[in-house]
Amino acid sequence: MSDLNARVVIIGAGHAGGTLAALLRQYGHTGPITMVGDEPIAPYQRPPLSKAWLKGEADADSLALKPLEFYAGANIDFRPSVKAVKLERSARRVHLSDGSELGYDFLVIATGARAIALPIPGADLQGVLSLRTAADAEALKAQVGPGKKLAVVGGGYIGLEVAASGRALGAEVVVLEREARLLARVACETLSTFFRDVHEQHGVTFELGASVTGFEGANGHITGVSLADGRIVPCDAAVVGVGVIPNDELAVDSGLETARGVVVDLEARTADPHVFAIGDVAHRPMPIYGRMFRMESVPNALEQAKQAACAITGRPAPAGEVPWQWSDQYDLKLQIAGYAFDVDEIVVRGDPKSGKFAVFHLKGDQLQSVEAINAPPEFMMGRQLIGNRKALDKAKLADPTVSMKEVTA
Known part of the structure; x- marks a missing residue:
């Protein structure tokens, strides 16, 4: 089901919602797009809030995903400082906190999560x-x-x-x-x-x-x-x-399935074919691990924005991605690929005292997750190995003198 002239309403103007709005236009969607956000500013990058923003090295303009004028130029109706308060799925209508209503052909819940x-x-x-x-x-x-x-x-x-x-x-x-x-x-x-x-x-x-x-x-x-x-x-x-709580009340109140987040498929679509959910609010499939999970990361928000944009515009689904995230503290960069589900062994590569090492989480001889400190090769190759599910030689993996390209069994 796709229609390039369909009315799309995006509830949430964070990284996921803002990216989706831009992708829809990039993918050729010509119909009305309305993006509703409860903050007074346009979509922006959130990870720097705990780092660059606090240190005075960033502000709303420098962190904006797109300049404010982009949305008007792309004919995207951006409504700041407004919340969705009720979803009528049978009528395909959403009620907003300012008293207005929006009809839709496709609704995307991108409401994120809030701090506990x-x-x-x-x-x-x-x-x-x-x-x-x-x-x-x-x-x-x-x-x-x-x-x-x-x-x-x-x-x-x-x-x-x-x-x-x-x-x-x-x-x-x-x-x-x-x-x-x-x-x-x-x-x-x-x-x-x-x-x-x-x-x-x-x-x-x-x-x-x-x-x-x-x-x-x-x-x-x-x-x-x-x-x-x-x-x-x-x-x-x-x-x-x-920790955080997903903002899934709109879905719960409208009868959509939730499980500490809005349950979706690999198109980011709920059981209602006209409703999607993306980003921190979505409880999504993780094919690599054979389970469902709610992820809180920018890469996940971007991946699900692509999934929804492709489904709405009728494009082929994007290739699946290995989840990843990062954390910057002082002069350290931690990069994490995958999740340590069902792990039975941990292999440390390098010396933590050197400030450059990686921790590999294994299930049998397959890699489930890698945590890399100032170690880009281990992160990048680890992410690839998580995706291709190749068997690893644990002795080679633990030896930093062996190239990461040579660690497969």
Whole structure:
């Protein structure tokens, strides 16, 4: 089903929604395109928010996916500061928060995800922040600097990136993590230990196994973080980075299937042939691993935007991609390919103390995932090996003197 004159409505103006709107025009779609976004600015890159934006090296203009005038020039009706509040699938109509309604032939849900807010006392104090939007980043930037104390709740990638930026701005930084190690849910112990060592060398302190029970304040502003053991960690601001929740309420309320995200196929299409979902809000197939999963990454947003654009315009489906993501902290670049599903062995290639190494996650003799620190060849070849499912020689893989091109069995 395709129609280059069809009415397309995109709910969400993030990386996924903005990319889809541009791709539809690039792929020859001539019908009306309306893109609805709840932020006041045009689609922009979000990963630099925890790094370049905080350090004053980027702003809304430099991070914009396209200049604002692009949308008008491409005849894309961009509606900022508006939300979709109700979806009537039988009538193919969506109701917006400004009281208007939009009819559609194809609707794309690209509403992303929101930061989890801790349901604890003091969570509404000024200075208790999250980091998902440009407005969040601007609020945090105003709170950190020399002489300031920043508490980061959550030792995941976002938390560590914020910690690195906080130190670069001269703030004292403490990371409070509930688990016994950093990155417990997303990385192996080798990587956890490495990043802890690096951050400690840069002056970050850590409280591991620390359960946050509340935020203390004075005159409406945060002054400290309360821990379960009775201690209070003083701070001028706190960033809560303990995960996200997909913004799938529109789909849930309209009866679409969800599973911690909107369930879609490899065309990014839901069970309703007129409704798609892309980006952080989508629960999608992962053919390499034989499972469904919700991914939170820019590469996934771009891949699903291509899938939906091809399906809507009648183009052949794009080739499947191996998922990947990255994290920049200080002068380190971490590149991750794949996911460590069903892993039974880990192989470390190189010496972590050198600041250049890779961790390979294997299922039998096949590669499931690679985490590469300042090691582009290992990342690039690893990503290729995940995709082609070739058997690996583990001894060669562990030997950094052997070329990555020679590690297949």
